[in-house]
Amino acid sequence: MNYPEELLAFYNQNKDFSNPTYTNFQESHDDPECTYYPIKFDFDTALLLTECQSVDDLYFNHRGQDKKKGYGHEGWQSLTLHGIDKHKTEHYTKYGFTSATDAGYHWTDACERVPNLYKFLSNLPFTEFDRVRIMRLAPGGYIMPHSDNKFQRAFSPLNIAINNPDGCHFVFKNKGIVPFEPGTGLVLDVGTEHIVINNSNEVRYHVIVHGNYDKGFYSL
Numbered sequence: 001m002n003y004p005e006e007l008l009a010f011y012n013q014n015k016d017f018s019n020p021t022y023t024n025f026q027e028s029h030d031d032p033e034c035t036y037y038p039i040k041f042d043f044d045t046a047l048l049l050t051e052c053q054s055v056d057d058l059y060f061n062h063r064g065q066d067k068k069k070g071y072g073h074e075g076w077q078s079l080t081l082h083g084i085d086k087h088k089t090e091h092y093t094k095y096g097f098t099s100a101t102d103a104g105y106h107w108t109d110a111c112e113r114v115p116n117l118y119k120f121l122s123n124l125p126f127t128e129f130d131r132v133r134i135m136r137l138a139p140g141g142y143i144m145p146h147s148d149n150k151f152q153r154a155f156s157p158l159n160i161a162i163n164n165p166d167g168c169h170f171v172f173k174n175k176g177i178v179p180f181e182p183g184t185g186l187v188l189d190v191g192t193e194h195i196v197i198n199n200s201n202e203v204r205y206h207v208i209v210h211g212n213y214d215k216g217f218y219s220l
Helices: 005-014 025-030 045-054 109-113 115-122 215-219
Strands: 036-040 073-083 126-146 155-161 168-172 184-189 194-198 204-213
Touching: 005 126, 005 168, 005 194, 025 036, 025 184, 025 215, 045 115, 045 204, 073 109, 073 115, 109 115, 115 126, 115 204, 204 215
Parallel strands: none
Antiparallel strands: 036 184, 073 126, 126 194, 126 204, 155 184, 155 204, 168 194
16 A cells, blocks of 8 residues: 555654553543553444444545645545534534534434444433544544644543554654554543554544543543
8 A cells, every 4th residue: 555655754763662650540631641442341342333334324525635735635424413414523613613512412313323322421420412423434544643632731532542543543743652442442632643544455444523521521
């Protein structure tokens, strides 16, 4: 597979670093050296993977404008389960709204096609959901080096691996490969520069959950 030289250089320079890990979420959040906190969930990974695969006809090319105006990517698609609409995958400001309430965030009709995934996600300990999306990365796909917040840590989204093919890696600058495996969620500091590369022959399906955590979240 042919990947951009910048992507490969970032991967090779950062893949062997390690990240401090904790069994307490608050400790990991408070340590400025920590970039992720892992949570092991108990769901049927095969069942939820089958559901994610069953809606391959619904995925929408995500952030297509970034190929020209921002960080590059290839093979990256998304499906919104909670938000404005199943095919509106970006932040509400991109669509002219001033808040999630103004945008009318709700569970979209795509949830009808993935009932078990919807049941699992809607029961997570959040007081309020923001965007909830399935992120699909095709074989050979990648996301170039970027930071979601260049000015501070952004330790908030929950990224849940439905599957994670061998050879598919999420890599943080100076922190190495994130230990994703099916059924594991990670709270990530996406303010730290990172890449994703799917050097495999399988599609990678992850779910990204944004929202406000309930107090029960911190005991996961």
